[in-house]
Amino acid sequence: MTRMYPSSGKSWNPPGRKPRSSRDISWSWRNPSRIRGEETMKHVLVIPGDGIGSEVITPTVEILSELVSSIDFEYASAGKALFEAEGFSISEGTIEAARKADAVLFGATETVYSSAYRSPVLDLRQKLDLFANVRIIRELRPNRKKVDFVIFRENTEGMYTRDEEQLPGEVITHRRISESACRRISEFSLSYCEEHGIGEIVCVHKANVLRLSDGLFVRIFREIASGYAEIESSDMLVDAAAMNIAMAPERFRAITTLNLYGDILSDLGAGLVGGLGFIPSANIGQMNAMFEPAHGSAPDIAGKGMANPFAAILSSAMMLDHIGFRKESEKLAEAVRSAVPGVEVDENGRCSTISAVDTVKRILFRS
Template sequence: MSQTIPATLIPGDGIGPEIVDATLAALDALGAPFEWDRQIAGLEGAKAAGDPLPAATLASIRRTRLALKGPLETPSGGGYRSSNVRLREEFKLYANLRPARTIVPGGRYDNIDLVIVRENLEGLYIGHEHYIQIDDDPHAVAMATGINTRQGGRRLLEFAFEHAIATGRKKVTIVHKANIMKALTGIFLETAQQMYEEKYKDRIAMDAVIIDACAMKLVLNPWQFDVLVTTNLFGDILSDLTAGLVGGLGLAPGANIGADAAIFEAVHGSAPDIAGKGLANPTALLLAAAMMLDHCRLPEQATRLRRAIADTLNVDQVRTGDLGGSASTAAFSRALNARIANG
């Protein structure tokens, strides 16, 4: 492999180091050209550096503009904000990409192949909240302000349309609640319709659906959808719903992509109850690494990795306990690396 690609590696908390080790082994077996700068964050960062997102970690990502991270735990108390949210804000990671693809067949739903593109920086998640006191109750009224901008919508929608076209998708569905939140989500729908007419109507199909109807339709007939694009809160909910269609968060990778950086992750938690026991399933992070390879224009290695994961799970029937098997994290990793070597 000619040139190395600098990348920041954040093993994370709980089961993070175990699933990161398994993922690094698979990337090494593929001959992936990443040159890792190992950093800390989350609980580990708070303990070692007094900050869940240490300055050295941020500096590393600013330098590499690329990161792979395990799950992070937000320390309880102390007024700490979520490290994941801070990372998105710090690097303006406006697009959250969450594919949901059937990898273990035979579940309640089969042949699922969906992508959720979620706006990552705006909406109700900006955190503008306050209470109003009435009489002696300081928390008598709770208020939150959501903000969606035309510019933020256009940026995300352009990413979604371009990604859909580049990956051979057939349809983009805009998910909204403009019938009730006419301004807050109406601006997103209106921006999508304008952009579609201006740039994309001859290149891909587009439709729109109200969020509550979308949730029902995803349960009744998820195959009617292809790429779903939506605002922050709706995207958070729908991305977990679609993960449930393919077996849960243990099979759900994620990418946070912005103008200046891209961070790839397993979206499940740090599972401290099973940390260090060799029980963790590294599949979600491995699939995130495949997304990272695609992002770095290494599609052949990404395809080899996805194929090896599918063959390990389905042909070799090597599965961790959460998927009904009995393999340890290390045993799964060995079987996967043997598949890569033979593939």
């Protein structure tokens, strides 16, 4: 069943999805055009970026190359270093290469506070229409309080359209919330929950103040959720959600929300489980996908061998699942889960990169 949304003409059509009257529903959030045949070579564009980006992505690609022989890796540059050298942060050629790839594996880029600089991550999300950001918040360290939920974030609109206007004595930022984007992220998040056996989801918003824009989001979510009787759905104000994540994270299994809220709440969740070095993320569109650790370039520790690689490795596991290597994906994710208790991680989520990678490899490739 394909749903067309008038404001953009675009659709989110879950692969293999049957009408909701059928109870024999089975689909994967992976794009069917990306799922491999037995001997199909897959093409992944790797963009290490700045700072610790290359330090976590390089060993991740080494692991992938040993785990799966039928992936071809191509490298491209993006970020601050490229901007300083060439005057742009990502080339149109790289964006086109990303469009043609089966997936993009991205490292991290350094924030540049210049009106001339454009975030390459935001450019890729928007130009490839990667409308769904998926961040998994899960406690992997031993002897800790259980935290295990996923945040779905609308990835192309809201406060991150970068539509700002300079006026005398003030700046106006335009915030766009469309019906089509609300429908896509609502359908995607609910379908993901159905596929992965997640029985409850919370729509997070600020409709008590932003009555038109966030009100639209809540209305569309409720409409879509009404077709998922097996999933318990509710909504919550973003400030209340922040408090509850901090105080009782076990209350949550899934959250769907708008761009800015999702960005902030996922960092809050990361703080509960050891930091962004443990948080993988996916950016999913109808035809393309990009996978990246949720952390930044961390220039203060770049080159010191203390970058936590677990988020990058887990992001690559999500990528493997997306392009059809589900068995290998599960094997890699399980190796990380088994490795974490044996790696010394400090209070800032930092660890020996080499030690962490070697521990994963030892578990993954032991005979």
